[in-house]
Amino acid sequence: MTARTDLAAHLASLALPQALSQTLTAAAAACVEIRKIVSGGALVGALGASGVVNVQDEEQKKLDVISNDVLTDMLLACPAVAGVASEEMDTVQPATNPTGEYLVLFDPLDGSSNIDINAPVGTIVSVLKAPSATPTEADFLQSGRHQVAALYAVYGGQTMLVLTTGQGVAGFTLSHDGQWLMTHERITVPADTKEFAINMSNQRHWAESVQRYIDGCLQGADGPRGKNFNMRWVAAMVADVHRILMRGGVFLYPWDKREPNKPGKLRLMYEGNPMAFLIEQAGGKATTDGKQAILDVTPTELHQRIPVALGSANEVDQIAAA
Numbered sequence: 028m029t030a031r032t033d034l035a036a037h038l039a040s041l042a043l044p045q046a047l048s049q050t051l052t053a054a055a056a057a058c059v060e061i062r063k064i065v066s067g068g069a070l071v072g073a074l075g076a077s078g079v080v081n082v083q084d085e086e087q088k089k090l091d092v093i094s095n096d097v098l099t100d101m102l103l104a105c106p107a108v109a110g111v112a113s114e115e116m117d118t119v120q121p122a123t124n125p126t127g128e129y130l131v132l133f134d135p136l137d138g139s140s141n142i143d144i145n146a147p148v149g150t151i152v153s154v155l156k157a158p159s160a161t162p163t164e165a166d167f168l169q170s171g172r173h174q175v176a177a178l179y180a181v182y183g184g185q186t187m188l189v190l191t192t193g194q195g196v197a198g199f200t201l202s203h204d205g206q207w208l209m210t211h212e213r214i215t216v217p218a219d220t221k222e223f224a225i226n227m228s229n230q231r232h233w234a235e236s237v238q239r240y241i242d243g244c245l246q247g248a249d250g251p252r253g254k255n256f257n258m259r260w261v262a263a264m265v266a267d268v269h270r271i272l273m274r275g276g277v278f279l280y281p282w283d284k285r286e287p288n289k290p291g292k293l294r295l296m297y298e299g300n301p302m303a304f305l306i307e308q309a310g311g312k313a314t315t316d317g318k319q320a321i322l323d324v325t326p327t328e329l330h331q332r333i334p335v336a337l338g339s340a341n342e343v344d345q346i347a348a349a
């Protein structure tokens with residue numbers, strides 16, 4: 028059997044700046060540690076609520092806090108990292124070392140409501156160039172087009188890491204001895220699909236165009252789309268996006284009228300942007316509404332929310348046309 032390429036060899040083959048390779052290696056190592064804690068579950072005290080509400084006004088789970096600490100500690104210990112920002116921290120945390128070149132933003136544990144039911148969760152990471160070695164919050168507010176890398180780890184039946192540095196998308200599976208081995212060399216999203224993902228329980232709150240698009244899918248072969256659709260909702264963006272990268276589909280978390288001043292549920296800097304970079308690099312489209320590319324949105328706040336409609340390119344065009 029031929030030996031598989033590991034993450035280190037893949038990073039070397041991309042001829043990245045050494046500091047970027049170091050940053051990605053540190054993020055990937057943190058995901059291995061988080062995987063161990065996720066796997067331990069109740070045995071290691073990882074389930075349940077932490078009793079604290081985060082800056083998003085959401086109750087933190089213990090695993091949100093633990094994962095955040097693992098990533099923060101391991102990334103700030105990496106000399107290539109100038110600072111970090113997270114869903115679980117009010118503001119950014121600059122590194123104390125003067126050599127950092129990259130900013131790392133993360134959703135340490137995505138799909139928090141899945142933790143206690145042993146369903147898939149993940150970690151999402153975005154990497155930007157640091158304008159200075161002592162970054163401020165304003166330095167992190169760069170549009171997604173400025174990302175130099177994005178990755179996620181999904182802690183499911185297998186543990187996988189999916190990475191882009193702007194040269195396509197590659198997938199790695201965690202081996203029993205803790206190595207990230209390449210199993211998916213060049214991931215592409217099929218342009219067409221018959222599968223959509225949306226939280227249907229919010230249907231009555233959506234804008235008219237989203238209602239029309241989903242209604243067309245639900246009518247199946249008898250309706251305007253002329254084909255039957257399947258629906259999936261894992262309640263962890265990381266797992267829904269992973270499915271789309273593996274077999275196509277669309278994922279929507281649209282604006283809705285319950286809180287009209289909130290643009291959506293998901294966060295731009297550490298959910299929308301890294302996933303949009305991965306989806307675009309795999310040939311899909313990642314938008315706010317079928318039209319506006321997420322990567323072109325100019326951020327104004329670290330924890331900014333954004334509507335999301337991403338996935339198979341032709342299907343995202345259908346969302347735009349609805």
Ligand SMILES: O=P(O)(O)OC[C@H]1O[C@](O)(COP(=O)(O)O)[C@@H](O)[C@@H]1O
Nearest residue numbers: 134136137138139226262263264265
């Ligand atoms: O509760 P809902 O409406 O199903 O929302 C699920 C969505 O919320 C999220 O869990 C938000 O992420 P966090 O768990 O990181 O807060 C997404 O991963 C997922 O797509």
Ligand SMILES: [Mg+2]
Nearest residue numbers: 134137138298
């Ligand atoms: Mg999340």
Ligand SMILES: [Mg+2]
Nearest residue numbers: 114134136137
């Ligand atoms: Mg989270």
